[in-house]
Each structure stands twice: as C-alpha cells, then as structure tokens.
Amino acid sequence: MSRWGYFSVYTNIGYTRVDIVEEFGEFSVRGSIIDIMIFGSDFGIRLNFIDNILENIKKFDINTQISHYKIQSINIPPAHEIFIDEESKNFQLLKSLKNLGEKKLKEKTFHLKSIYYQNPNSIFDYLNNIKVIVRESDFEVNLDEYWKSINKKYKNNNNEYDDAYNDLISPSKIYLPPVNISKKISSLSNFILTKFHNYNEDEFKQIDNLYYTAKLNKISELDNLKNFLSQANSNFNSKKVIIFFTSKAKQERIKKYFTQNDYKIDIISNIDEAIKSNNKFFISKLALETGFISKNFIFISEKDIFGKSLTISNSRKKNIKKFTQNSHRLYSGELVVHKKFGIGKYEGIQEIKTSNTLKDFIKITYLNNDKLFIPIEDFDLITKYGGDSENSNLDQLGKSSWSTRRTKAKNKIAKIAKKLIAIAAEIKIKKGIELHPIYSSYEKFCNSFEYIETNDQLSAIEDIIQDLGSGGVTDRLICGDVGFGKTEIAMRAAFITVKGDTPSQVAILAPTTLLVEQHNRTFCTRFAGFDINIKFISSKNTKSQKEKIKKELKNGEIDIIIGTHALLADNIYFKNLGLVIVDEEQNFGVAQKEKLKQLKKNVHMLTLSATPIPRTLQMSLVGIRDLSIISTPPLNRKPIKTYILPFSLEILKQAIHRESSRGGIVLIVTPRIKYISDIEKLIKKHFSNLRYSVIQ
Numbered sequence: 001m002s003r004w005g006y007f008s009v010y011t012n013i014g015y016t017r018v019d020i021v022e023e024f025g026e027f028s029v030r031g032s033i034i035d036i037m038i039f040g041s042d043f044g045i046r047l048n049f050i051d052n053i054l055e056n057i058k059k060f061d062i063n064t065q066i067s068h069y070k071i072q073s074i075n076i077p078p079a080h081e082i083f084i085d086e087e088s089k090n091f092q093l094l095k096s097l098k099n100l101g102e103k104k105l106k107e108k109t110f111h112l113k114s115i116y117y118q119n120p121n122s123i124f125d126y127l128n129n130i131k132v133i134v135r136e137s138d139f140e141v142n143l144d145e146y147w148k149s150i151n152k153k154y155k156n157n158n159n160e161y162d163d164a165y166n167d168l169i170s171p172s173k174i175y176l177p178p179v180n181i182s183k184k185i186s187s188l189s190n191f192i193l194t195k196f197h198n199y200n201e202d203e204f205k206q207i208d209n210l211y212y213t214a215k216l217n218k219i220s221e222l223d224n225l226k227n228f229l230s231q232a233n234s235n236f237n238s239k240k241v242i243i244f245f246t247s248k249a250k251q252e253r254i255k256k257y258f259t260q261n262d263y264k265i266d267i268i269s270n271i272d273e274a275i276k277s278n279n280k281f282f283i284s285k286l287a288l289e290t291g292f293i294s295k296n297f298i299f300i301s302e303k304d305i306f307g308k309s310l311t312i313s314n315s316r317k318k319n320i321k322k323f324t325q326n327s328h329r330l331y332s333g334e335l336v337v338h339k340k341f342g343i344g345k346y347e348g349i350q351e352i353k354t355s356n357t358l359k360d361f362i363k364i365t366y367l368n369n370d371k372l373f374i375p376i377e378d379f380d381l382i383t384k385y386g387g388d389s390e391n392s393n394l395d396q397l398g399k400s401s402w403s404t405r406r407t408k409a410k411n412k413i414a415k416i417a418k419k420l421i422a423i424a425a426e427i428k429i430k431k432g433i434e435l436h437p438i439y440s441s442y443e444k445f446c447n448s449f450e451y452i453e454t455n456d457q458l459s460a461i462e463d464i465i466q467d468l469g470s471g472g473v474t475d476r477l478i479c480g481d482v483g484f485g486k487t488e489i490a491m492r493a494a495f496i497t498v499k500g501d502t503p504s505q506v507a508i509l510a511p512t513t514l515l516v517e518q519h520n521r522t523f524c525t526r527f528a529g530f531d532i533n534i535k536f537i538s539s540k541n542t543k544s545q546k547e548k549i550k551k552e553l554k555n556g557e558i559d560i561i562i563g564t565h566a567l568l569a570d571n572i573y574f575k576n577l578g579l580v581i582v583d584e585e586q587n588f589g590v591a592q593k594e595k596l597k598q599l600k601k602n603v604h605m606l607t608l609s610a611t612p613i614p615r616t617l618q619m620s621l622v623g624i625r626d627l628s629i630i631s632t633p634p635l636n637r638k639p640i641k642t643y644i645l646p647f648s649l650e651i652l653k654q655a656i657h658r659e660s661s662r663g664g665i666v667l668i669v670t671p672r673i674k675y676i677s678d679i680e681k682l683i684k685k686h687f688s689n690l691r692y693s694v695i696q
Contacts, residue, residue: 002399003170006034006047010027010034010036010076010143012392013076013077013078014079014080015027015077015079016079017353019331020065020377021035021037021062022037022062023037024037024038024039024040024041025037025079030066030349031048031349031351031360031376032048032049032050032351032358032360033047033089034046034047034049035047035060035392036076037062038076039077039442040076043059043060043061043062043068043076044059044060044061044062045057045058045059045060045076045494045523046058046059046060046067048182049071050357051357052209056070057070057071057072057073057074058070058071059071063245071465074679085445089493096512109684112680122176124176124184127188130188131188131189132188132189132190133185133188133189133190134190134192135185135190135194137192140178141180143181143182144178147171147175147177147178148660150171150175151171153657154170154171156602170551172304172573172576173527180530189686198642199379206582209531210224210225210228210300210304210305210376211582221447222254222257222305222444222447225300225305225443226258226261226263227241227283228300229241229263229281232298233280234683236298239293239296239298240274240279240280240281240282240296240297240298241281241282241297241298241300241476242268242271242274242282242283242284242297242298242300243281243282243283243284244283244284244285244286244287244288244291244299244300244301244302244304244645245284245302246285246286246287246302247283247285247452248285249677250273250302251283251284251285253443253446253447254265254283254447255657256568257442257443257444257447258281260440260443262524263281264279264280264281265279265281265283266279266281266282266283267281267282267283267284268283268284269284270284271284273296274297274497286303288302288303288663289301289303289307290304290415291304302536306450315502317321324441325603330346330382330384331346332346332348332386333345333346333347334346334385334389335382335384335385335387335389335392336364336382336385337374337383337384337385338364338372338374338381338382339380339381339395340381341364341366341372341395341402342366342395342401342402342405342406343385343392343393343394343395343402344364344365344366344372344394344395345364345365345366345394346362346363346364346382347363347364347365348362348363348398349361349362349363349376350363350373350628353375358374359376359656360375360376360383361373361376362374362375362376362379364380364382365394366394366395366396366397367393367394367395367396367543368396369398369572372397373464375630395632396533408607411575411653414527425586430473431471431472431473431474432462432470432471432472432473432474432602432604433502433504433578433603433604434468434469434470434471434498434502434604435468435469435497435500435501435502435504435579435604436468436469436496436500436501436502437465437495437499437500437501438499438500440497441499442492442496442499443531445492445495445499445530448526448529449488451485451488451634452487452634453485454484454485454630454632454633455632456484456485456628456629456630456631456632457485457489457630457632459628460478460489460628460630462493462614463476463626463628464476464489464492464493464496464606464628466498466581467604468493468497468500468604469518473599473602473604473605474579474604474605474606474626475604475605475625475626476605476606476607476626476627477607477626477628478490478606478607478608478609478628478630479609479610479627479628479629479630480610480629480630480631481610481630481631481633482610483633483634484630484631484632484633484634485630485634486608486610486630487519487522488526489608489630490508490581490583490606490608491523491526491527493579493581493606494523494560494579494581495507495527495530497578497579497604498532498559498661499530499532500559502578503554503559503576504560504576504577504578505553505559505560505561505575505576505577505578505579506559506560506577506578506579506580506581507557507560507563507567507574507575507577507579508523508560508561508562508563508580508581508582508583508584509563509564509565509567509580509581509582509588510562510583510584511564511565511583511584511587511588511589511659512564513538513539513540513564514535515583515584516536516538516562516563516564517536517538519562519583520534520536520562521553523560523562527560532559532560533552533557533558533559533560534558534560534561535549535552535558535561535562536559536561536562536563537549537562537564537566537567538564538566539564539566549561550571552573553572553573553574554573554574554575555575556575556576559678562630565588568669577602577603578603579604579605579606580603580605580606581606581607581608582607582608583608583609584608584609584610585609620635649682650677652682653687656683656687656690657687660687660690673696676694676696680692
C-alpha cells in the first residue's frame with residue numbers, strides 16, 4: 001500500500017489529521033513520515049517511508065515527539081466504535097433524513113447505529129467460548145433501572161425530530177432490552193455474588209470510622225490514626241496492622257510521619273511480607289473500600305482515615321518539556337527566520353525529486369514571491385519568528401538588509417546581556433531572611449492536605465524550601481493552569497514563613513476584592529487548627545476595622561494579611577515581613593509593580609500566575625526570576641470541555657438533563673437581562689420539576 005493509501009485508511013476509520021499528534025485518535029503526515037496515536041497506548045506510532053515503501057515502524061514519545069526503538073508490526077484499530085464508510089452507509093435511510101447533514105450524523109454516530117449496520121453486534125457475539133458468567137445478585141435490578149433511564153432520555157428528546165429519525169434512535173434499535181440480556185445470560189452458567197451476611201463476628205469486625213472520630217474530637221486525621229494504632233497495640237496485641245493507600249507519595253509521607261512519632265512502619269507489596277516480618281505496622285498499596293478486623297490482621301483503608309479514597313488516574317502525565325516545545329512548532333503560513341536569509345513565510349514540506357530520489361524540503365517564501373527550498377536535515381537553521389507577524393516585512397533574497405539588521409541586533413543583545421548579568425549578580429549577593437521549616441509541624445500541615453500532590457507541585461515546593469533557606473532573596477514565578485494547585489504551594493510557603501524557625505509575616509496581594517475574599521476563606525479553612533492569625537483588608541472593611549488591622553499588623557499580631565494593592569500604601573507597616581505572595585501579577589498597574597520592586601530588595605517574593613505577562617515569563621526563562629511550571633493536573637481532575645455552538649433547544653435540554661441527573665448544578669448565563677424571562681419560560685416548560693432561581 002502506498003503512503004497515501006495509509007492516509008485514506010486512517011481517515012476512513014475515524015482518525016483526525018492534525019499537524020502534531022498529541023491525543024488519541026489523531027494522525028499527521030509530514031513528508032515521508034506518518035504519525036498516529038491509537039487508543040489505549042502510552043506511545044505514538046511512527047511510519048517511515050522511502051518513496052512509497054514502508055521502511056520501518058517506531059514508537060515515539062507524545063510529549064517530546066522523539067522516536068525510540070523499532071517494532072515489527074502494529075495493530076491499528078478504528079478510532080471510534082462506529083465510523084462512516086461507503087460500505088456501511090444505508091443510503092436509502094440517509095436520503096429519507098433530509099434534515100440531517102453528514103456532519104450531524106457523525107456527531108450522533110452511536111445513536112444512529114441502525115443506519116450504518118443492519119445487524120450490529122453486542123458483547124454476546126464475542127462470548128462464544130464463555131461458559132460461566134460472574135455477576136452480582138442485584139444485576140437485573142440495576143439493568144432495569146438503566147433501561148428506564150435510557151427510555152426517559154429518549155422520551156425527553158424525541159419531539160425534536162420527525163418520526164423517521166425518532167424510529168432510528170429508539171433504544172430498542174441501539175441497545176439490547178433487559179429481557180434479551182437476561183435470556184442470553186440464563187443460557188450460561190451463572191456465578192452470583194451476594195452480599196456477605198453470614199460470617200463469624202469473632203473473626204470479622206468492622207473498624208470504627210476514623211474520619212468522623214477525628215472530626216468529633218477536633219484533631220487531625222493522622223493524630224487520630226496514631227491514637228487508634230496505640231489502642232490497637234494494647235487491645236489487639238497479637239494482630240498486625242496494614243494501612244492501604246492508593247499513592248506511593250502518600251505511603252512515603254505517612255511512613256515519615258509515623259517514623260517521627262517513634263512507630264516502626266514498613267512498606268510492603270504483599271501480605272506474605274507482613275506475615276514473615278516481626279514488625280507490627282505496615283503500609284501497602286491497594287484500593288480498599290473500607291477497613292475491617294480479621295483473625296490475624298487489622299486492615300485500614302485510605303477512606304477510613306480521610307473520608308474518601310484518593311484514586312490515581314491512569315491518564316498520561318504531561319511532560320514539562322511540552323511547555324517550551326509548543327513555541328517551536330511551525331504551521332503553514334507562519335513567519336520564520338533563516339539564519340542566513342532572514343524573515344520568510346513557512347509553506348510546509350514539499351517533495352522534490354533529486355538524483356532520481358524523492359527528498360523532503362522545507363519551503364519558504366520571501367519577498368517578490370521568491371522561493372527557498374531547504375533540505376529537511378538543515379531544519380536547525382530555521383526558528384519561529386517571535387515578533388508581530390502582521391506588521392513585519394519579508395526579507396529579499398540576495399540583499400544585505402538582513403545581515404545588517406542581524407549585526408545591529410547582536411550589538412544590542414550584548415548590551416542587554418551585560419545589564420541582565422549585573423541584575424542577576426545583584427540578586428545573588430542580596431541577603432534575605434533564612435526561613436527553614438520545623439519539620440514536625442510542617443509535616444502535620446502537609447498531611448492535613450486532603451488531596452495527593454502532583455509531581456510538579458512537589459517539585460515546586462522543594463524549590464521554594466531551598467529558596468527560602470538559601471540565605472538569598474527568593475523571586476520565583478509559579479506558572480500553572482487554573483485549578484492545578486498553585487494556591488497549595490503558596491500556602492506551604494506561607495506556613496514555613498509563619499511557623500518556621502524564624503517566624504515572619506506574610507502578605508498576599510490579589511488584584512480584586514472578590515479574589516481577596518476567596519483567598520481569605522481558603523486560607524482560613526486550610527490553616528484551621530494551626531494557631532495562625534489571618535486577616536484581610538479591602539474596600540469592604542470599615543474605617544475602624546482598617547485602622548485596627550493596621551495597628552495589629554504593625555505590632556506583629558497578624559501572621560498573614562490578604563489584600564489588594566491597598567497593602568502597598570505608605571501608611572501600611574509590618575513588624576517583620578518575610579514573604580510577599582502576588583496572585584496574578586499581570587493584573588496590577590505600573591505604580592503597584594514599582595512598589596513591589598522596592599519590597600523585593602528586602603523580602604522573599606512568590607508570584608502565582610496562569611497567564612504571566614511576556615516580560616515576567618521572559619525574565620523567568622532567562623534566569624533573572626526562578627520558574628516552576630505546574631503542567632500536571634491534579635489526580636482525577638476532569639478537563640474542562642468548551643463547546644461554541646449556535647443556540648439549540650435540544651442541546652440545552654440534554655445538558656440540563658445530564659447535569660441534573662447526576663445531582664449537579666446548572667448555570668445559564670445570558671449577555672442581556674431582557675433574555676432572562678425567555679430562558680425562565682423555557683425552563684418552566686421543559687423542566688417543571690427542577691428548582692431554579694434568577695440572579696440579576
């Protein structure tokens with residue numbers, strides 16, 4: 001098969017062509033190379049061709065795009081359960097649905113099974129050699145409930161289309177009814193799992209709910225666990241205790257906590273290690289739902305301790321390299337800079353026959369539509385243009401204007417570099433307050449964090465600990481998307497500052513009053529039980545409240561103060577300010593930033609931003625400011641999906657129904673107040689059973 005034959009096959013089985021393969025179901029064509037990412041794989045597949053002959057197949061890293069070792073063969077499945085090709089289409093049915101275009105059919109492929117396949121398969125078509133089925137005792141009850149929910153959704157939506165379409169998407173055309181499933185299952189041997197009722201109470205006992213015990217006694221979860229283990233050591237002297245966690249990082253942290261409290265605790269991979277060991281306390285990895293006491297062991301789950309199980313997602317972790325690599329990708333039509341010839345327009349990769357061999361060349365267009373073809377192996381001579389593309393002119397081949405500008409730029413860069421070196425040297429020789437954590441209290445604070453830290457968070461926290469204890473002045477930018485855990489990093493820096501070996505004050509600057517209030521709630525909740533005085537100052541404070549806060553701040557009675565740029569006023573005094581945390585620095589004005597520069601000379605500075613201004617980011621990238629990138633989302637965090645669509649009553653109904661069915665909250669935002677009454681009428685008509693309120 002030729003290279004373009006592969007291209008056609010991938011398109012037909014549902015893969016999407018892109019410039020750079022990053023996600024499942026994508027493929028790209030770059031000259032003699034085809035990349036593809038199949039579902040369920042942790043790596044991409046790279047097909048290398050010479051002319052139309054497949055030379056080799058290699059695995060490659062999705063994050064770095066670097067090829068690794070060769071493989072002999074690969075099975076490439078369809079990208080979707082249902083895909084449209086000429087053989088599977090039922091043209092008579094498609095013609096009868098004149099109100100549905102090809103695009104709409106692709107969006108609803110699963111619900112239009114009956115269009116594509118006359119006899120769609122079910123799971124039972126793949127169970128020819130299966131003789132026994134294991135199922136729970138309430139399987140049929142759950143099956144009936146699910147069948148009812150499917151029919152309810154169908155009933156809610158079937159008035160949007162004509163009868164022909166509604167007949168095609170009826171549940172009986174897509175799903176096997178419960179009666180059919182039960183009939184097929186009954187023909188096989190069934191092994192039914194029932195609830196465990198008849199057991200010897202002397203051998204199996206459920207342990208107390210440690211999480212709620214901790215809440216009732218108003219102590220931390222780990223202190224409560226320590227108390228439980230102490231009681232277990234006395235009351236169940238012959239039993240060994242195994243605590244199960246779903247994260248290796250959590251295991252290490254718990255082990256460190258108990259080691260500091262004089263408990264010998266080992267991490268094991270299986271129960272045999274516990275049986276052979278002379279030790280009594282163990283930690284292992286298992287997603288245990290709830291703990292219990294057996295004849296020889298006490299099993300404790302993560303949920304017993306923290307009130308919920310923190311399971312680890314299997315989604316691929318993004319590599320930090322991806323952050324900077326995005327800036328080097330080239331797309332057709334973008335401006336590029338060639339080291340010798342200057343600014344041109346990148347036009348993609350083109351095959352040219354030289355010496356009876358097809359080779360790939362990079363095509364660049366210059367002024368007067370002159371073309372330059374560069375061998376693919378000389379790709380390192382080209383860089384992406386970083387200036388304003390709209391107001392930039394193309395260079396002319398054969399002229400000296402580019403070399404002249406380049407010489408001037410070199411001289412200017414040399415001057416800037418000299419200045420930057422001087423600034424960097426000044427920062428390095430500055431003496432700051434040395435702030436070291438007191439690990440007994442710091443570990444307790446870390447252990448009270450109810451989530452599992454990502455590797456990026458842990459790395460950033462270690463960077464900050466080193467910065468604060470280095471004796472220099474910290475100036476670090478924490479860059480990460482919204483919801484990626486920047487605030488927790490700032491809280492740990494604040495805790496080290498306030499509760500470390502050199503207790504100092506912390507000032508937190510936020511650009512808006514709303515954000516100040518949000519930070520105040522978050523910090524007060526997180527620092528509860530650690531004897532830290534937190535106050536906020538904003539336009540909502542009365543004059544007397546502001547004066548009191550200023551006095552307490554000057555006397556050192558306030559540990560953490562949260563406020564807007566009002567904190568930078570000349571009449572605000574600190575007793576011993578050690579750390580300033582700036583949230584979303586790009587939203588502060590020039591005057592406020594000048595004031596911040598004065599603070600930087602004496603105190604540590606930590607800046608949090610999801611979208612840093614180019615200058616701030618550039619200073620971090622060249623080393624004037626230290627940079628920590630949080631590119632990994634929290635465990636089990638679902639990505640936000642955004643759709644831009646024309647208004648559709650059907651889509652609105654489906655969205656509201658789906659969210660309300662799972663017990664969620666729906667927010668409908670309209671750009672005009674006059675539209676609110678229309679939306680309210682719509683909700684009353686189609687969702688009369690839902691409670692709602694109107695906010696203007």
